[in-house]
């Protein structure tokens with residue numbers, strides 16, 4: 516059986532704890548983030564501090580959001596309040612805009628994210644895009660492939676459309692299981708997300724866009740005519756020049772936006 520104890524801490528599966536232990540990989544991730552002194556940054560799930568230490572060294576001060584009380588106690592022992600502000604709790608409920616409340620610089624978000632909550636955390640964070648400069652995450656490779664997927668591919672879905680609508684996405688490099696303790700079963704990847712300027716986004720009603728994309732991918736094997744029945748009729752598809760016999764996975768982000776705008780203009 517694999518030893519689940521690292522640095523005197525027993526890794527908790529329910530918190531998705533796989534701690535980075537390869538110094539070369541840690542260095543590559545920090546180089547990819549390029550932290551600059553004085554920047555406002557938050558790390559989600561600092562764990563045993565593999566990335567926290569080099570980030571504080573470069574930034575001077577860092578915010579972290581961590582759910583595990585044992586790990587929080589260690590962080591308090593190791594760092595002063597001038598170096599580290601610890602937000603104890605669930606990142607899925609954390610108001611990231613509270614870290615930019617003083618109207619200061621846009622926030623940078625980083626983290627080796629707990630894999631068991633990767634999709635909900637990405638949707639939660641997407642809600643703060645207006646306050647964010649960029650986000651750099653490690654996630655399981657399969658999720659990153661879905662985030663950056665192109666239309667017409669098997670990986671392309673709701674996550675791809677909703678994130679690519681709001682962010683410029685870039686997959687940076689892969690990280691093998693051996694870089695962690697305990698080692699996860701899957702390959703990981705680093706992904707960077709930079710919010711697109713508001714004027715480039717184009718959806719008049721973003722909530723409606725979300726509903727349409729959710730419906731289009733709700734039943735993957737059905738055509739748009741079926742999945743979007745509630746929103747679009749044949750004439751609507753004709754007006755947009757979109758074939759209602761296609762499946763959602765064939766539509767580009769721009770075509771989803773065109774459908775949402777057509778529906779909101781029609782009322």
Ligand code: SAM
Pocket residue numbers: 530531532533534535536559560561562563564565566580581582583586604605606607626627628629630632
């Ligand atoms: N950053 C560390 C590293 O790279 O070694 C730890 C990464 S580990 C994959 C995920 C971390 O997220 C753990 O420290 C875990 O306790 C924390 N975590 C899990 N669920 C969380 C949640 N809902 N909110 C905040 N932190 C969470």
